[in-house]
Amino acid sequence: xxxxxxxxxxxxxxxxxxxxxxxxxxxxxxxxxxxxxxxxxxxxxxxxxxxxxxxxxxxxxxxxxxxxxxxxxxxxxxxxxxxxxxxxxxxxxxxxxxxxxxxxxxxxxxxxxxxxxxxxxxxxxxxxxxxxxxxxxxxxxxxxxxxxxxxxxxxxxxxxxxxxxxxxxxxxxxxxxxxxxxxxxxxxxxxxxxxxxxxxxxxxxxxxxxxxxxxxxxxxxxxxxxxxxxxxxxxxxxxxxxxxxxxxxxxxxxxxxxxxxxxxxxx
Amino acid sequence: xxxxxxxxxxxxxxxxxxxxxxxxxxxxxxxxxxxxxxxxxxxxxxxxxxxxxxxxxxxxxxxxxxxxxxxxxxxxxxxxxxxxxxxxxxxxxxxxxxxxxxxxxxxxxxxxxxxxxxxxxxxxxxxxxxxxxxxxxxxxxxxxxxxxxxxxxxxxxxxxxxxxxxxxxxxxxxxxxxxxxxxxxxxxxxxxxxxxxxxxxxxxxxxxxxxxxxxxxxxxxxxxxxxxxxxxxxxxxxxxxxxxxxxxxxxxxxxxxxxxxxxxxxx
Numbered sequence: 001x002x003x004x005x006x007x008x009x010x011x012x013x014x015x016x017x018x019x020x021x022x023x024x025x026x027x028x029x030x031x032x033x034x035x036x037x038x039x040x041x042x043x044x045x046x047x048x049x050x051x052x053x054x055x056x057x058x059x060x061x062x063x064x065x066x067x068x069x070x071x072x073x074x075x076x077x078x079x080x081x082x083x084x085x086x087x088x089x090x091x092x093x094x095x096x097x098x099x100x101x102x103x104x105x106x107x108x109x110x111x112x113x114x115x116x117x118x119x120x121x122x123x124x125x126x127x128x129x130x131x132x133x134x135x136x137x138x139x140x141x142x143x144x145x146x147x148x149x150x151x152x153x154x155x156x157x158x159x160x161x162x163x164x165x166x167x168x169x170x171x172x173x174x175x176x177x178x179x180x181x182x183x184x185x186x187x188x189x190x191x192x193x194x195x196x197x198x199x200x201x202x203x204x205x206x207x208x209x210x211x212x213x214x215x216x217x218x219x220x221x222x223x224x225x226x227x228x229x230x231x232x233x234x235x236x237x238x239x240x241x242x243x244x245x246x247x248x249x250x251x252x253x254x255x256x257x258x259x260x261x262x263x264x265x266x267x
Numbered sequence: 268x269x270x271x272x273x274x275x276x277x278x279x280x281x282x283x284x285x286x287x288x289x290x291x292x293x294x295x296x297x298x299x300x301x302x303x304x305x306x307x308x309x310x311x312x313x314x315x316x317x318x319x320x321x322x323x324x325x326x327x328x329x330x331x332x333x334x335x336x337x338x339x340x341x342x343x344x345x346x347x348x349x350x351x352x353x354x355x356x357x358x359x360x361x362x363x364x365x366x367x368x369x370x371x372x373x374x375x376x377x378x379x380x381x382x383x384x385x386x387x388x389x390x391x392x393x394x395x396x397x398x399x400x401x402x403x404x405x406x407x408x409x410x411x412x413x414x415x416x417x418x419x420x421x422x423x424x425x426x427x428x429x430x431x432x433x434x435x436x437x438x439x440x441x442x443x444x445x446x447x448x449x450x451x452x453x454x455x456x457x458x459x460x461x462x463x464x465x466x467x468x469x470x471x472x473x474x475x476x477x478x479x480x481x482x483x484x485x486x487x488x489x490x491x492x493x494x495x496x497x498x499x500x501x502x503x504x505x506x507x508x509x510x511x512x513x514x515x516x517x518x519x520x521x522x523x524x525x526x527x528x529x530x531x532x533x534x
Contacts, residue, residue: 009396063396082392093394125349127360129276129330135398 001070004077005100006050006084007259008036008065010092013134013244017058018065032056032092036067039087043080044071053106053251054113057203059243061135064095064250068106100257109257112179114196114249117209117241119143121189128188136190137209137245143216145191148183151215152193154225155181155208162232164208165201166240174201174232183212191216194249203240210238268337271344272367273317273351274526275303275332277359280401280511284325285332299323299359303334306354310347311338320373320518321380324470326510328402331362331517335373367524376524379446381463381516384476384508386410388456395455403457404476404512410483412458415450418482419460421492422448422475429499431475432468433507441468441499450479458483461516470507477505 016029020037028034033052040048050069056062075083081094088094118136120128121143128138155178162174178197186192193209211228214220220228220238228236252258283296287304295301300319307315317336323329342350348361355361385403387395388410395405422445429441445464453459460476478495481487487495487505495503519525 009394009398011397011400061398079392081394085394090400091397093397095394095396125346127276127348127352127362129362130278130358130360131276131328131402133278133357 001072003068003070003100003102003104004073004080004097005104005106005257005259006036006067006069006081006097007095008032008067008092009063009095010061010065011134012056012059012061014091015058017060018052018054018056032062032065033067035088035092036084036094039084040069040071042087043075043083044073046071051106053110054248056246056248057243061244061247063247065248066106066110066251066253068100068104070102096259098259104257106251109253110199111252111254112196112198113200113251114194115200115205116247116249117193117195117205117245118186118247119191119193119209119213119241119245121191123189132188134244135247137241139191139213139217141217143191143213144218145183145185145216147218147222148191148193148212148216150222151212151220151225152181152183154222154229155195159229160232161201161204161229163228163234163237164204164211165234166203166207167234169202171201176201176204181208206240206243206246207234207237209245210241212238213241214238268339270335270337270367270369270371271340271347271364272371272373272524272526273303273334273336273348273364274362275299275329275334275359276362277329277332278401279323279326279328281358282325284327285319285321285323285329299329299332300334302355302359303351303361306351307336307338309354310342310350311340313338318373320377321515323513323515324510328511328514330514332515333373333377333518333520335367335371337369363526365526371524373518376520377466378519378521379463379465380467380518381461382467382472383514383516384460384462384472384512385453385514386458386460386476386480386508386512388458390456399455401511402514404508406458406480406484408484410458410480411485412450412452412483414485414489415458415460415479415483417489418479418487418492419448419450421489421496422462426496427499428468428471428496430495430501430504431471431478432501433470433474434501436469438468443468443471448475473507473510473513474501474504476512477508479505480508481505 020033021029050067053066080097084094158177288296317334320333347364351361425444
């Protein structure tokens with residue numbers, strides 16, 4: 001049977017994360033993978049279980065998650081995403097579908113992933129319009145973006161990121177390569193932290209963002225970042241920021257398994 | 268007792284509209300006014316019932332609703348909105364509070380109100396990112412914005428808008444003055460319809476938007492608009508578009524009852 005990939009976007013607010021969760025004896029939790037498997041099974045008239053490139057946590061959003069599945073697909077592939085959208089809830093959208101080699105593995109084949117963490121700078125006694133609250137973290141303290149930029153540059157490179165991983169990361173190696181870590185400002189008093197790399201440990205982007213926010217608030221010195229990385233001590237890094245500020249923005253694959261016309265630029 | 272005004276913003280998606288609804292024998296419905304009265308009563312330690320300038324329907328949003336109440340306010344007025352926000356749910360925010368003359372009536376004193384209706388132009392087989400879906404109406408057909416502009420210009424002026432009112436509008440006169448009706452395009456394939464005027468009938472902005480959309484789709488001729496207005500026949504105007512595309516953007520009051528520093532520009 002042929003193998004296919006899907007590009008997906010979702011508002012993670014009302015999902016218990018990407019991964020299917022069916023606790024024994026209880027109703028299955030509402031997950032993106034669960035909704036997608038249901039919609040695929042309905043459209044393709046056969047049980048389908050897809051595999052996601054990134055196990056986003058509850059509350060984390062995606063502009064371009066990639067999922068793969070193997071099935072006979074009688075729907076023309078360029079129309080599959082529209083057929084799925086007719087059966088998916090409004091908070092998850094299929095954006096495209098394409099055929100991939102039979103051995104396509106969305107996790108292992110990914111060359112790099114890009115995430116954005118977005119923070120709203122709150123001024124004392126100034127309230128924000130409530131329209132984008134599902135997509136950012138509100139920080140109540142004054143923030144020095146220049147300090148954050150200096151600290152962010154220290155994240156780039158191949159390092160042991162043990163200090164930036166959840167204790168239950170479950171991986172043998174905590175060495176990862178961060179390709180870029182950029183801090184910038186957006187309209188409406190927002191700060192973005194864009195992190196890309198070849199792979200991320202559990203909670204790694206949210207801990208990097210939390211550490212950079214502590215730097216911005218003046219509670220961690222930017223020059224201390226290399227030390228914190230070298231010490232591998234989770235307690236010296238910042239808090240894990242809440243999920244709603246995080247979104248998966250793109251995943252790059254080699255040309256032979258990329259979305260047609262998007263080559264090395266799936267975003 | 269002194270009288271005060273509040274500027275409020277809300278995401279109307281999860282509210283049964285502005286107005287308090289307490290069906291006898293049933294639990295009160297979740298409304299913006301209900302939440303605000305509860306928060307005001309908690310903050311001011313006395314029962315408070317506020318009056319809104321605009322009875323927005325279920326699902327309609329506001330960037331700057333105005334509400335008035337009469338009460339002893341021991342909180343410094345420039346901090347009242349922050350005290351309220353600590354007790355309001357995240358989808359409604361108090362943005363400012365100021366004292367007004369004792370005879371302030373937020374409905375009667377309003378000189379003009381501005382609404383925006385936002386439409387996303389959907390291309391065949393192209394799905395939108397699901398991040399702003401709570402704030403727009405998705406239109407599936409090709410739309411000619413130039414035609415909409417010509418029709419929009421015909422709405423401006425003092426007319427009997429009976430053809431653009433819900434049958435249960437409940438008003439003696441259906442004559443209203445539309446100050447401006449502008450159609451424009453926004454990023455991400457969105458169309459905005461900005462309507463301002465001295466007052467609006469029930470569903471009037473949503474019916475104007477629905478009529479302009481029919482014009483954009485080619486099903487109503489732009490030159491027919493003056494006729495439709497003159498005939499006063501609801502059935503010749505377009506559909507009432509759904510609430511989520513609509514937001515109340517500003518309300519103007521005379522200088523002696525405007526928010527300080529915002530004069531005739533509350534937005």
